[in-house]
Amino acid sequence: MHARDKPLPILRVTTRRERLERAQHITNWILGHYSDAVAAIGVYGSTARGSDEPYSDLEMSVLMRSSSTPGRDERYVQGLKISVEFHTVGSVYRRLQRVDLTWPLCVDQFVSVLSLYDPEGHWPKLKLVVDQLPCESFVQAIREGIVGELLENFAKLENARKRNDAPAMRWIAWNLAWDMAMISALMNRAYFTSWSRTPDEILRLPSLLPAVKSLMEKFRSGDLRSVRGLHRCCETAVGEVLQHVAALGVHVQVEPSLAAPPREQIGGGGPGSKR
Helix, strand or coil, X not given: CXXXXXXXXXXXXXXXXXXXXXHHHHHHHHHHHHHHHEXXXXXXCHHHHCCCCCCCCEEEEEEECCCCCCCEEEEEECCEEEEEEEEEHHHHHHXXXXXXXXXXXXXXXXXXXXXXXXXXXXXXXXXXXXXCCCHHHHHHHHHHHHHHHHHHHXXXXXXXXXXXXXXXXXXXXXXXXXXXXXXXXXXXXXXXXXXXXXHXXXXXXXXXXXXXXXXXXXXXXXXXXXXXXHHHHHHHHHHHHHHHHHHCCCCCCCCCCCCCCHHHHCCCCCCCCCC
């Protein structure tokens, strides 16, 4: 093995068995330390899915009955990165019901869980909460994501194009692609397992707009040399998203009215198929 192929000294290859044994050890400590204040404990991420790799970390969620515990504890233990997040039960239920542009990345850690302690059945209840969210929640989140992020970033891309700033165009286009990934997930009522797997998982969404797919494949291939081609790809994808959501009744541009606030001027409709 060449020197450049060796991992940093702080990293160590860890097996799935070692990760699960460490998770059980942490669970026993938490239960012994916090006792009845603990509502549920589980492992999420690649270890929970069984797709963990040699240098994968261990991620755990702890549901507490009160907020008298640390929010997150992160550390390296014998070469293994361990992250334990503490949440109150109520805050998790409320977060999953609040659909926004970040929702597709926050759901998995609470619904795709390898349960280590759950006497009241919170993990399956949380999955049910996600499955039963009303379409209106996704419609509103899609509109806010388009207005608040997607169109704003496209305007920045246009400004960079006008001043011939190629590095800025590539950076802004990456942010634009990220916005489209989140909006596409909302259209499908879907969520991603992690941010690093998003580029692959978005291509498996049941309903992915062709121009958005082309943009995602462009980034996955790393072919960003032509900023003119990148701009054209972004412009086409944004136009296709706007056309598609308009057909769903998500109106991005509305005439100002003193009679009704903007939220009441948004049309009906619903996102794509349930995951």
